[in-house]
Amino acid sequence: MAAPQIIEADVTWTGHRFEPSIQVVTSNGLVERLGALGLVPTKKLSGKALLPGMVNVHSHAFQRGLRGSGDLFSDGSGNFWSWREAMYKLASELDAEKFAHLCRQAFSEMLTAGITTVGEFHYLHHSGSEENYAMDAAIVRAAQDVGIRLVLLSAFYNTGGVNKPLSENQQQFKTDSVEAYWDQWDELCSHLDENTQTLGVAAHSVRAASLADISQLHRDACRRKLPFHMHVEEQRKEVEEFRADFGRTPMSMLTQELDVSANFTAVHCTHTSAEDMEQFLAAGGNVCICPLTEANLGDGIPATPDIVAAGGRVCIGTDSNSRISFSEELRWLEYVQRLHQEKRGVLVGETGNVARNLFEMATVNGARSLNVQSGEISPGFNADFVTLDLTAPELRGADPDTLLEAFIFGCGNSVIADRCVAGRWL
Amino acid sequence: MAAPQIIEADVTWTGHRFEPSIQVVTSNGLVERLGALGLVPTKKLSGKALLPGMVNVHSHAFQRGLRGSGDLFSDGSGNFWSWREAMYKLASELDAEKFAHLCRQAFSEMLTAGITTVGEFHYLHHSGSEENYAMDAAIVRAAQDVGIRLVLLSAFYNTGGVNKPLSENQQQFKTDSVEAYWDQWDELCSHLDENTQTLGVAAHSVRAASLADISQLHRDACRRKLPFHMHVEEQRKEVEEFRADFGRTPMSMLTQELDVSANFTAVHCTHTSAEDMEQFLAAGGNVCICPLTEANLGDGIPATPDIVAAGGRVCIGTDSNSRISFSEELRWLEYVQRLHQEKRGVLVGETGNVARNLFEMATVNGARSLNVQSGEISPGFNADFVTLDLTAPELRGADPDTLLEAFIFGCGNSVIADRCVAGRWL
Numbered sequence: 001m002a003a004p005q006i007i008e009a010d011v012t013w014t015g016h017r018f019e020p021s022i023q024v025v026t027s028n029g030l031v032e033r034l035g036a037l038g039l040v041p042t043k044k045l046s047g048k049a050l051l052p053g054m055v056n057v058h059s060h061a062f063q064r065g066l067r068g069s070g071d072l073f074s075d076g077s078g079n080f081w082s083w084r085e086a087m088y089k090l091a092s093e094l095d096a097e098k099f100a101h102l103c104r105q106a107f108s109e110m111l112t113a114g115i116t117t118v119g120e121f122h123y124l125h126h127s128g129s130e131e132n133y134a135m136d137a138a139i140v141r142a143a144q145d146v147g148i149r150l151v152l153l154s155a156f157y158n159t160g161g162v163n164k165p166l167s168e169n170q171q172q173f174k175t176d177s178v179e180a181y182w183d184q185w186d187e188l189c190s191h192l193d194e195n196t197q198t199l200g201v202a203a204h205s206v207r208a209a210s211l212a213d214i215s216q217l218h219r220d221a222c223r224r225k226l227p228f229h230m231h232v233e234e235q236r237k238e239v240e241e242f243r244a245d246f247g248r249t250p251m252s253m254l255t256q257e258l259d260v261s262a263n264f265t266a267v268h269c270t271h272t273s274a275e276d277m278e279q280f281l282a283a284g285g286n287v288c289i290c291p292l293t294e295a296n297l298g299d300g301i302p303a304t305p306d307i308v309a310a311g312g313r314v315c316i317g318t319d320s321n322s323r324i325s326f327s328e329e330l331r332w333l334e335y336v337q338r339l340h341q342e343k344r345g346v347l348v349g350e351t352g353n354v355a356r357n358l359f360e361m362a363t364v365n366g367a368r369s370l371n372v373q374s375g376e377i378s379p380g381f382n383a384d385f386v387t388l389d390l391t392a393p394e395l396r397g398a399d400p401d402t403l404l405e406a407f408i409f410g411c412g413n414s415v416i417a418d419r420c421v422a423g424r425w426l
Numbered sequence: 427m428a429a430p431q432i433i434e435a436d437v438t439w440t441g442h443r444f445e446p447s448i449q450v451v452t453s454n455g456l457v458e459r460l461g462a463l464g465l466v467p468t469k470k471l472s473g474k475a476l477l478p479g480m481v482n483v484h485s486h487a488f489q490r491g492l493r494g495s496g497d498l499f500s501d502g503s504g505n506f507w508s509w510r511e512a513m514y515k516l517a518s519e520l521d522a523e524k525f526a527h528l529c530r531q532a533f534s535e536m537l538t539a540g541i542t543t544v545g546e547f548h549y550l551h552h553s554g555s556e557e558n559y560a561m562d563a564a565i566v567r568a569a570q571d572v573g574i575r576l577v578l579l580s581a582f583y584n585t586g587g588v589n590k591p592l593s594e595n596q597q598q599f600k601t602d603s604v605e606a607y608w609d610q611w612d613e614l615c616s617h618l619d620e621n622t623q624t625l626g627v628a629a630h631s632v633r634a635a636s637l638a639d640i641s642q643l644h645r646d647a648c649r650r651k652l653p654f655h656m657h658v659e660e661q662r663k664e665v666e667e668f669r670a671d672f673g674r675t676p677m678s679m680l681t682q683e684l685d686v687s688a689n690f691t692a693v694h695c696t697h698t699s700a701e702d703m704e705q706f707l708a709a710g711g712n713v714c715i716c717p718l719t720e721a722n723l724g725d726g727i728p729a730t731p732d733i734v735a736a737g738g739r740v741c742i743g744t745d746s747n748s749r750i751s752f753s754e755e756l757r758w759l760e761y762v763q764r765l766h767q768e769k770r771g772v773l774v775g776e777t778g779n780v781a782r783n784l785f786e787m788a789t790v791n792g793a794r795s796l797n798v799q800s801g802e803i804s805p806g807f808n809a810d811f812v813t814l815d816l817t818a819p820e821l822r823g824a825d826p827d828t829l830l831e832a833f834i835f836g837c838g839n840s841v842i843a844d845r846c847v848a849g850r851w852l
Contacts, residue, residue: 068832077771295761335721345503406494412838
């Protein structure tokens with residue numbers, strides 16, 4: 001457990017702005033109190049700004065292994081489905097050791113990018129023909145090795161398409177039943193570090209689980225007060241096929257059949273209709289958008305401005321980890337909409353401030369989705385921080401009133417100077 | 427003048443692929459020869475890949491001063507025109523010293539990003555009410571101080587809109603006449619470093635110059651064998667207003683009235699019609715796209731795939747320098763189209779390889795637009811290089827066949843390890 005600290009940076013993000021002369025007192029891995037307390041700091045961060053660490057809601061760490069090769073197109077071009085074949089091939093080549101290696105790579109890069117919490121949406125449970133869950137324990141250890149906070153969203157996966165059996169190359173993802181899911185889930189609890197690791201629940205998608213199983217898992221998650229995550233409507237084709245077969249969209253089925261509330265995070269929603277989205281948001285659901293991955297995969301342009309205008313909670317994921325940079329994710333979430341609408345300042349939200357709204361997505365909203373007490377520097381919250389190097393060339397000229405804008409719109413990962421998880425500086 | 431060198435990296439980009447065991451011999455700031463020559467290197471770049479330095483075709487360095495503040499929206503949101511007011515305000519606050527300071531900042535960041543040549547589209551000629559061209563000399567010195575290769579595209583600017591006088595806040599951009607333009611241009615020649623600096627010609631836009639003056643400047647540029655650059659059809663509003671007034675678009679006027687050829691670079695072309703673009707490309711023109719800036723300004727989505735499919739030469743500019751990263755520019759040039767078309771591998775071009783095609787835009791095509799012998803590692807070309815750090819975390823797992831993809835789709839600036847301009851390592 002990290003020793004008590006009194007931290008003082010040149011400026012500290014207090015939720016609405018950067019303030020000077022703030023001391024942050026931490027103990028037992030938590031923020032105890034903060035303010036202009038007149039205390040002598042035990043950790044002085046000169047030339048730096050202190051911010052809450054960012055929260056990455058949706059990652060498949062092993063897909064880091066496709067960086068580079070995933071953008072070679074032997075047939076000239078490709079689409080989501082041809083990319084999925086390459087991803088299945090990678091998965092088939094991984095044993096627990098190779099898998100853990102890729103997880104450590106991805107998690108390290110996330111810390112470099114200022115991400116201190118990752119929601120790992122984990123469905124690659126088996127190695128080759130092995131029935132054991134060696135990959136599950138490997139991912140928990142990888143996060144411990146690297147020091148990042150982990151919310152392991154263990155994913156239920158047992159159909160190969162709507163009402164279809166698993167294909168050969170999907171056997172590695174297999175969960176036998178909801179009962180088997182919970183047995184493995186409870187077993188995993190014993191592997192966790194209590195200060196930095198928790199578990200959540202995921203159903204992969206309507207492609208990979210029946211409505212009955214999704215409903216059961218969701219009820220169980222609510223009863224246990226756990227976050228529930230699911231891929232929803234990433235590809236136009238899956239929405240159209242589902243509607244043709246069942247007369248309603250995946251999202252309308254979910255909102256009609258499940259008791260959606262604030263613990264539900266729908267990932268992507270690239271092709272969700274306005275009407276379905278309205279229902280989902282009214283029920284309290286969160287939407288996780290993954291700008292870099294959705295762009296890399298050619299998913300399409302989501303109706304993010306409508307979600308924000310309706311007061312919906314958008315959070316952010318690095319998903320396929322083809323490039324890991326949260327400032328880049330945030331600016332392009334906004335930029336894609338600027339290009340689409342031909343105006344500037346689209347995702348303004350309630351604050352009237354784009355950068356602040358984007359940063360809340362990367363912190364407060366992400367923490368809400370994953371049910372972790374992170375994402376803000378407040379008493380009782382995790383002592384999860386990052387610092388910006390105020391002497392970095394990219395930030396030259398910024399003052400406290402423009403620092404957040406300069407970071408989000410002007411910088412890469414290199415301005416992130418320090419990371420702290422549960423009071424431990426990494 | 428840099429001493430002769432024999433350079434050997436682990437792998438070297440030879441135009442189509444990365445090859446091992448290549449020695450590059452340089453002298454007098456140029457590449458003399460290269461190949462598996464069996465020579466003992468005088469500069470061994472272990473753990474690194476050697477690539478041609480990248481060419482930034484379109485920059486307004488001083489706009490670096492808007493980073494951060496340019497993304498605050500006091501009215502809730504904004505557009506290109508409200509941004510332009512902020513830019514005018516910044517311009518009005520600059521004297522030659524402050525201007526040079528911003529230029530050095532921008533040029534330094536460009537080198538960090540692997541850019542070794544910048545085409546500076548320069549129209550802020552005067553400081554306050556001063557009639558002198560103090561800013562022109564300052565920009566030349568700033569590039570020399572930093573060490574980047576400069577093509578100064580001195581811009582003609584003397585109307586404040588089509589057939590309108592300059593407004594008060596445009597006086598700083600003023601050129602009195604085409605004759606005065608060339609007098610100043612010839613005067614500037616005496617300030618240049620002969621190894622790393624050249625001059626080109628620019629007419630700001632149809633908003634800022636009459637057809638008669640544009641035509642004269644373009645004829646002069648052709649006669650003197652100089653590159654000619656111009657902003658063309660960045661904003662829908664300017665295209666529509668021009669067409670309403672004159673019965674044709676700016677681009678159709680240019681292709682009809684000017685003898686467009688390979689020295690002509692049209693910057694942006696965000697709203698250029700398919701028919702106009704076909705004419706322009708058939709005449710040999712280049713198109714410079716500025717993905718980060720066009721996104722930041724909410725310009726719109728250009729028809730880049732049509733330009734590439736027609737064999738058009740696309741090159742890249744950092745323009746407003748709100749964020750300076752060429753790998754990010756390249757991936758988002760492709761990604762915006764993936765999102766728009768909902769497929770992967772859009773800008774494949776003749777090579778059938780997206781990353782290679784994008785990298786040619788950032789190197790070969792840029793050099794063509796600026797008329798510099800850079801952008802490839804070939805005998806007689808400038809010894810302008812960058813290296814990639816093959817041990818960087820972002821590049822882990824890449825091999826020579828996927829290294830270019832991993833760089834363009836997976837990395838920020840931090841993987842750029844070294845820069846060399848005219849044989850001088852910076």
